[in-house]
Structure formats: structure tokens, C-alpha cells
Amino acid sequence: MSELVAGIDLGGTKIQTVILRESEIVGRSRVATPQTGADAVLAAMAESVKSAMHFGNEPLDGLASIGVGSPGVIQGTTVASSPNVPGFEVGPIQLGDTLSKSLGGVPVKLDNDVRVAVLGEWRQGAGRPYKDFLGVFVGTGVGGGLVLDGELREGLGAAGEIGHTLVRDGGRRCGCGQLGHLEAYAGRRSMEETARRWKAKGRRTKLFDVMKERGRDRATSGVIAKALAKHDPVVVQLVDQAVWALGIALANAQNLLDLEAIVIGGGLGDRLGRPFVDRVAEAMNPRLHVPERPPKLLSTELGDLGGAVGAAVLGGA
Amino acid sequence: MSELVAGIDLGGTKIQTVILRESEIVGRSRVATPQTGADAVLAAMAESVKSAMHFGNEPLDGLASIGVGSPGVIQGTTVASSPNVPGFEVGPIQLGDTLSKSLGGVPVKLDNDVRVAVLGEWRQGAGRPYKDFLGVFVGTGVGGGLVLDGELREGLGAAGEIGHTLVRDGGRRCGCGQLGHLEAYAGRRSMEETARRWKAKGRRTKLFDVMKERGRDRATSGVIAKALAKHDPVVVQLVDQAVWALGIALANAQNLLDLEAIVIGGGLGDRLGRPFVDRVAEAMNPRLHVPERPPKLLSTELGDLGGAVGAAVLGGA
Numbered sequence: 001m002s003e004l005v006a007g008i009d010l011g012g013t014k015i016q017t018v019i020l021r022e023s024e025i026v027g028r029s030r031v032a033t034p035q036t037g038a039d040a041v042l043a044a045m046a047e048s049v050k051s052a053m054h055f056g057n058e059p060l061d062g063l064a065s066i067g068v069g070s071p072g073v074i075q076g077t078t079v080a081s082s083p084n085v086p087g088f089e090v091g092p093i094q095l096g097d098t099l100s101k102s103l104g105g106v107p108v109k110l111d112n113d114v115r116v117a118v119l120g121e122w123r124q125g126a127g128r129p130y131k132d133f134l135g136v137f138v139g140t141g142v143g144g145g146l147v148l149d150g151e152l153r154e155g156l157g158a159a160g161e162i163g164h165t166l167v168r169d170g171g172r173r174c175g176c177g178q179l180g181h182l183e184a185y186a187g188r189r190s191m192e193e194t195a196r197r198w199k200a201k202g203r204r205t206k207l208f209d210v211m212k213e214r215g216r217d218r219a220t221s222g223v224i225a226k227a228l229a230k231h232d233p234v235v236v237q238l239v240d241q242a243v244w245a246l247g248i249a250l251a252n253a254q255n256l257l258d259l260e261a262i263v264i265g266g267g268l269g270d271r272l273g274r275p276f277v278d279r280v281a282e283a284m285n286p287r288l289h290v291p292e293r294p295p296k297l298l299s300t301e302l303g304d305l306g307g308a309v310g311a312a313v314l315g316g317a
Numbered sequence: 318m319s320e321l322v323a324g325i326d327l328g329g330t331k332i333q334t335v336i337l338r339e340s341e342i343v344g345r346s347r348v349a350t351p352q353t354g355a356d357a358v359l360a361a362m363a364e365s366v367k368s369a370m371h372f373g374n375e376p377l378d379g380l381a382s383i384g385v386g387s388p389g390v391i392q393g394t395t396v397a398s399s400p401n402v403p404g405f406e407v408g409p410i411q412l413g414d415t416l417s418k419s420l421g422g423v424p425v426k427l428d429n430d431v432r433v434a435v436l437g438e439w440r441q442g443a444g445r446p447y448k449d450f451l452g453v454f455v456g457t458g459v460g461g462g463l464v465l466d467g468e469l470r471e472g473l474g475a476a477g478e479i480g481h482t483l484v485r486d487g488g489r490r491c492g493c494g495q496l497g498h499l500e501a502y503a504g505r506r507s508m509e510e511t512a513r514r515w516k517a518k519g520r521r522t523k524l525f526d527v528m529k530e531r532g533r534d535r536a537t538s539g540v541i542a543k544a545l546a547k548h549d550p551v552v553v554q555l556v557d558q559a560v561w562a563l564g565i566a567l568a569n570a571q572n573l574l575d576l577e578a579i580v581i582g583g584g585l586g587d588r589l590g591r592p593f594v595d596r597v598a599e600a601m602n603p604r605l606h607v608p609e610r611p612p613k614l615l616s617t618e619l620g621d622l623g624g625a626v627g628a629a630v631l632g633g634a
Contacts, residue, residue, distance in 0.1 A: 132472065146573070148465055155449065155575020164606040165569045169485060178604065252482045256463070256570055258472020287495065289481040 003064035006049045006106075007120075007312025009113065010041070010070045012084035017048040018308040019060060020317040023124050025309070027055035038087030042095065046102035066108045067315025068095065069116030069307050077110045109314050113307055114160060118145030119152060120310025121263050125301035130260045133295075134253055136162060137266035138242070139221070141175060142183040148257070163187065165249040185245035188268050191238045192219035198234055205234035221271035228272070243276070247283025250297075255289045265300030274299055320381035323366045323423075324437075324629025326430065327358070327387045329401035334365040335625040336377060337634040340441050342626070344372035355404030359412065363419035383425045384632025385412065386433030386624050394427045426631050430624055431477060435462030436469060437627025438580050442618035447577045450612075451570055453479060454583035455559070456538070458492060459500040465574070480504065482566040502562035505585050508555045509536035515551055522551035538588035545589070560593070564600025567614075572606045582617035591616055 004026070009016040012033060019027030029052040034040035045068070053060045072082025077096020082088040096108040111119075118135040121127040127135065131150040137143045142163030146153040153159045163183035164176060171180030175189060184190045195207050207219055207227045216223055227235040250262055264277050281297040288294055302309050309317075321343070326333040329350060336344030346369040351357035362385070370377045389399025394413020399405035413425040428436075435452035438444040444452065448467040454460045459480030463470040470476045480500035481493060488497030492506060501507045512524050524536055524544045533540055544552040567579055581594050598614040605611055619626050626634075 144573070148470070149468060151466060153465070153574070158607045158610075159573065159575040161572040161575075161606045164572045166565050166604060167483075167486070169565065176606065248483050248486065252569060253573060255478040255481045256461070256476065256573070257470070258476035258478075287483060289478045289493065290475045293475075 003316075004053075004060055004062050005312045005315045005317035006052065006063055006066045007308045007310065007315055007317065008045055008048065008066065008068045009116070009307030009311055010045065010068060010085060011113070011307075012071065012086070015041075015045055015048050016305065016308045017045075017052045018305060018312055019049075019052045019055065019063070020309065020312040023317070025305070027052040027060055028305075028308075029055065033086065035086045038085075038093050041085060041087055042093075042098045043102070045099055049103060063103070063106055065315045066099065066103065066106055067116070067311040067313065067317070068099070068108060068110045069113040069311040069314070070095065070110060071113045074110055074112050077108055079110070109316075111311075111314055114143035115145050115152060115154075116310040116314055117143075117265070117307045118147065118160075118310065119313050120302050120306040120308075121265065121300055122147050122152070122310075123313045124309050125306060126263045126298040127261065132257070132259045133261040133263060134160075134162070134250070134257070134259055135263045135265065135300075136246070136250070136269070138186050138188075138246070138264060138269035139266035140189045141187045142266070146257075162249055162253060165252060167245045167248045182245050182249040186242035186268075188219065188221060188224065191224065191242065194238060195219065195234050203234055206230055206232045207235055221267040224268060225271045239272070239276075243279045243283050246280045247287060250280065250284045251287035254284070254295055255287075258290075259295045261296040261298055263298045263300055265303070265306060267304070270300060270303045320633075321370075321377055321379055322381055322629045322632045322634035323369065323383040324433075324625045324627065324632055324634065325362055325365065325383065325385045326433070326624030326628055327362065327385060327402060328430070328624075329388065329403070332358075332362055332365050333622065333625045334362075334369045335622060335629055336366075336369045336372065336380070337626065337629040340634070342622070344369040344377055345622075345625070346372065350403065352403045355402075355410050358402060358404055359410075359415045360419070362416055366420060380420070380423055382632045383416065383420065383423055384433070384628040384630065384634070385416070385425060385427045386430035386628040386631070387412065387427060388430045391427055391429050394425055396427070426633075428628075428631055431460035432462050432469060432471075433627040433631055434460075434582070434624040435464065435477075435627065436630050437619055437623040437625075438582065438617055439464050439469070439627075440630045441626050442623060443580045443615045444578065449574070449576045450578040450580060451477075451479070451567070451574070451576055452580045452582065453563070453567070453586070455503050455505075455563070455581060455586035456583035457506045458504045460583070463574075479566055479570060482569065484562045484565045499562050499566040503559035503585075505536065505538060505541065508541065508559065511555060512536065512551050520551055523547055523549045524552055538584040541585060542588045556589070556593075560596045560600050563597045564604060567597065567601045568604035571601070571612055572604075575607075576612045578613040578615055580615045580617055582620070582623060584621065587617060587620045 073080040079093040081091040144162035145160040168180040172184040174181035174184040390397040396410040398408040461479035462477040485497040489501040491498035491501040
């Protein structure tokens, strides 16, 4: 029987874990991220692995290694800092060592969550046929990662920041403080903030009613999708702008890199799905320098399991 | 004695040839590109090699191979088409075979002129210390080429088109027909056309007087540099816009790729030199996602010999 590898996708709100035997998911678990500090987060990660090992009728046995994707700046098996994980704001957090000790010394590998998600789609998802592609994750923010000539691009550690591509000089303010970035138009957090601003100026929108109906305190991807389905004019306009901004940023990336494919995922990208991806392709294609040979635009195949599966691949699956 | 390799940089107005022994230039020649058709161009290329072999006091002997950089779409040793070389507009032109026959069967390698110029700066110029850099050639148009992880990036054959990065949606028309590209602001041809348009609308400029004084029928890089030195307000504004557009396009490329260095050359880039490169760095740096670690911004070392030296490197030097 072949070895088991755990993959953990650590996020600010949830911890998603899978157990892979070769490329098959044989166990999984999903828990809320404790909001009480780093020790609680690390303990919850270990518990999530144990829970995933008890996923089926019989407990699994023989965990060989673990891979972890974490937001923030990663150095070896340490998180230098991660503003979005409770207790990880000021590091370093000895994630690898602590997790390994909690689980009987199993070796742990760690990388950035976006890079790990690209790895997942590349090895086990929509990116399998390609040696050159860009993964774009449209979620709370907009992240990206590149596979070039069959290698996951690292640069000096910060490659793939397509969310901070300028699409309109002097445009909407981005979470990073600069103006006119892709993330300011296509990121979920910025879309919600913009809707609040427009509402305060008197524009009508059902977005916040949908939020309440669903018992949410923020405009999740599901809330945005629902308001879009209701043709809420504010949300229609925000999604139009997201499509426009993605069209520019992806065309610029394509003209520079001449990729085979672009995979669009992330919470909002996955939720809006194929119709959204097709609209982005329509916005991108007229801007290509070689329009007769556009890159394939694809949805993710792994959806929100991509990070955890990619973490398992990192771990050796 | 080690072998000699010829490198030919074929352009729409000139043919620049060098002979390299190891990395030393031991011969060179520069002739106008015949405007009478493909056969005349191919004959002039062969003559330019013979002339370069007679550069010094004694003729050189033992040409081992030839490399050529040509504008346009390249397939193997054939130019599929090249709108800027007389007679090459509709190909295919059997450049490699014809040139080889004219020079006693010496093997010929061929690639795109911009890629070859990047190769030159990488192997023998400003790019030597780096395994990750972008070469940007600001000339009649704006071309670019990428070295990533120690490999010249090809993509599917069209990588590096940074000139067609969108910097202002709906902005100035580019030579390619689209609006708001880098080349529309930083390319020499577009700068000249813009100056003519502004003059027709009543703006005062000395640009065309400088052209006449220098006996030129177009705003060459030298003409633009001279008008800039005279603080001509139209040229000052055009160069300001070129700096602004380069700042955006290079910041976007850097945020996506996390490069070690960017080398700025081309006719206009080389002519305006270090002060221009420093201004581009100032425009780019505030737009970087990791501003504390900007890429090194460099001028070319080989200047307008970069294409010919790179062609010789392609040929095996």
C-alpha cells in the first residue's frame, strides 16, 4: 500500500486538510481557524490532520509527510509573518517544527498559499496539460502564480503579484495603498467596500439585504453571486469592472509571457465559474498582441480543495 | 587560433555586422539596407560579412559560422514575413540557405532581432551578472525580451511584447492599431507623429527645425535628444510621457516576474542614456509591490552593436 501525504491549506477563516494516496483524496477535514492566537492555530492544524485520517469507515494509517500552504512570507518551514492569520501577524512562527512534533515527527514542508494552489492545479487540476500557465485566484484579494517552462516561478520570492498590476492610473484604491490595481476592481473585499461607498452616496443595492438574509457579516462570494443573479445594478457594475480589469491585466501578462493557458480560480472566481471566465476571455482577447492564438482560459478543477491538494503535492504526494 | 563567428543585425535601414573571436570584436561593417528588394538585401548581407572580414590591416580567415537577427516572424532559418525590411514584407524568405550559399556553405542560424539583442546584452553586455532580466528596446517601436531562470524565454514564439502593454485604457493609438500601449507613448515613431499632430493644432515646437538642421526627414533619436537638450516644450512633454508609460509597464512586469534587473536600450534609450534610465527608475519604483527591493535598472553596454554581437552569440561565438 502506498504512502499517505497530508496537505493543509491554512487560511484566515478556515483550515482545509486533505489526505492523498497517490493522487486520490482518501481523507479530508475542514475546521474554522481559531481566532485566539498562534498556538491555537497550530493545535487546530494538527487536529485537522488527525480528523482527516479518520475520514472514512476505518481510520487511515501510515502518514508519511505533510505539506502546508500558508499566507504570508515564508522562510523554510517558518512563517516570517502573515497579517491574515490570528497570532501570525508578527512572526516568526515555527510552523514546521511545531506541527511535526505534534504529529510524531512526520516531516513538514511549507510554502506560500498561492504558490501551493498553483502547484495543486498544475499537478492534479486544470493545469495538467501545460508547461506554461498563469493561475489567478480571485478571492478576498487577487493572487497569482506562474508556471514557466515547467517550473513554478519564484523570482526572488515575490513573483506572481498580478493583483498589483496597474489597470487604471489614478484609479480605485487597492488594499496595498496604491491606486488603480487589478485587486481594487476584482478583489471581493474591495468590491464590498466600493458597494458600501456607493450606497452611502445614495445608490440602491440589494447586496446588503442578501448578506443579512444569508446571515453573513461580509459580502462573501456566495452573497455576490446571489446579488448578481438578482441583477442588482451595483453588483452587475462591480462584476463588469472586475471583468474589464482582469481583461487588461491578463492581456498584458499574455503579451509579455506568451502562455499556453490561464487558470482562474479563487473563492469568487470559482463561484462565478465558467460564465465569468468566458466573459474575462472576451475582455482579454481583443487586447492580445497575437489575437489569433489566445491562451486557453480555464476554471480550476480542484476548486477550494486546490490549496490543500497542492500542499499535499508539496509534501510529496 | 580560435574560430571566427559573424553576427548580422538586419534592420529596415541598416545592416550591422561584427566578427567575433571568442568575445572580442575583431571585425565590423555597417551598410545601408538596400531598398530594392529581398535579393539585394541578401546580397548586401553577404557583402557586409566579407567587408567585416577585411576590417583590419590584414584580412581575417576562417569564418566558422554566422548568426543573424532579423525583424519579423522567424521559422527555423526562414523569415516568414517582416514588414520593415524591403522585399521581406511577404515571405517566406530563405535567408539562411541563401546567405550560407553566398559564403561558401558556412552554417547560418537565425532568430528574431529583439531576442538576439537580449542575448547579446545577456552574454556580453549589461545582463552578464543576471539569470533573470528583462531587456527593453526603446527605438522606432518598443520591443522586449526576457531571460528567466537563465533561459531566453520563447513562449509560443511571441514572448516579450512589453511594447504592447496597456498603460492607459482608451489612450493614444499604437502602431498596432490598439489604444494606450507603451509603444504609443515611448516609441520614437509615435512620438514624432504626436509632435506633428500637436504642431498642426498650433503648439510650438523646434523638433522639425532640428530635423531640418540635421538634414533628416524623420525625428531620429539624435534629433529628439537635441530638441530635449534645447528644452523644447513639446519634446519635454513627450519624453515625460515616455518615462511615465515605461514606469507603469516595467512596474507591472516586475510585480509579475520579480526580476533581478531590467536593461533599457534601443536607439532612443541608448541615446538618452543614464539620465533617462534613472528617470524611468524613479517612475517605476513607487509602483512596485516590493518597493524595498527594486530591480537594478541598467543601460545597455553594447549599445547599437548589441544586435550584431547577440547574433554572433546565436551563431556560436
